[in-house]
Amino acid sequence: MTTKLRALTGYVLATITVAPLIWLLVAVLKPADELFQVALPSRITLDNLLYVLTQVPIGRYMLNSAIVSVAVTAIALVLHSMAAYALARLRFPGRQVIFSVIVSTLLVSLPVILVPLFLVVKELGLLDTYAGLILPAIFHAFGIFLLRQYYLSIPRELEEAADLDGCGYFRRWWQVVLPLSRPILASLAVLFFLANWNAFLWPLTATRDPELRMVQVGIATLQGQYGSAWNYILAATVVAAVPTLIAFVIGQRRLVEAIKTSGLK
Incomplete structure (x- = not known):
């Protein structure tokens, strides 16, 4: 039971740590008007990255x-x-x-x-x-x-x-x-x-x-x-x-x- 509890704790901590990074990567690929929506983007766009790299x-x-x-x-x-x-x-x-x-x-x-x-x-x-x-x-x-x-x-x-x-x-x-x-x-x-x-x-x-x-x-x-x-x-x-x-x-x-x-x- 102790081993399972430690494994569960590790998974929870890993999820808490990685979740903001995943949200960041998903948000970068969203259109600007969908940026703060919890749902997945309606379409994937590279416009944000292209603007930063070019402008x-x-x-x-x-x-x-x-x-x-x-x-x-x-x-x-x-x-x-x-x-x-x-x-x-x-x-x-x-x-x-x-x-x-x-x-x-x-x-x-x-x-x-x-x-x-x-x-x-x-x-x-x-x-x-x-x-x-x-x-x-x-x-x-x-x-x-x-x-x-x-x-x-x-x-x-x-x-x-x-x-x-x-x-x-x-x-x-x-x-x-x-x-x-x-x-x-x-x-x-x-x-x-x-x-x-x-x-x-x-x-x-x-x-x-x-x-x-x-x-x-x-x-x-x-x-x-x-x-x-x-x-x-x-x-x-x-x-x-x-x-x-x-x-x-x-x-x-x-x-x-x-x-x-x-x-x-």
Whole structure:
């Protein structure tokens, strides 16, 4: 009975999770006047998708999101990995204090620092630039925390063997630790890419140039002051979700493995 109850619970939760996605896909294929009807569409149309792909610069929005997401992910992985290795292996005064301060930043949400961050970026002349979108998004305490936990699980004997060969800290990190960190780095790459692809508040604040709009901000422009073209918004949402779905499918196995091996139980 317990097994059947668990299976039933799983089916119910799966249905609740998948139902909105199914409704989204069906709604995109509906005519605009049938969008909010519960019944199946009287006819299937691709007009909504064709309008978004031809009349809305969704390609430009997705390109901007791709540039920012890939750049933030690549830079963050390198810097976070170096910081995490230093906190996991180097012995220096105040190491635990620094780590505690870094982790404590997880308690600070973006709206709290939005105005100071905007003023700093403005003073640096980085508004309406890719640099203004990329640089503030690089640092994230979760990446440093997760990598540090992973590095603590790596046997020290491997690094000691490299030390006997004359390797310094940098070569140990580059030649020993990084090759062993591929699962955790792949999982973080997926998380960073998804987070920056779906970013809205900071790109909305830091850019006014339509040519620099990221995809979530671009979709929001389809919503007017007195009305919203929901059929086009839903179609644009489906198009924008394709890269994130591909990234998650590719990296989901490594994501689960990394969390299991990082001591997060």
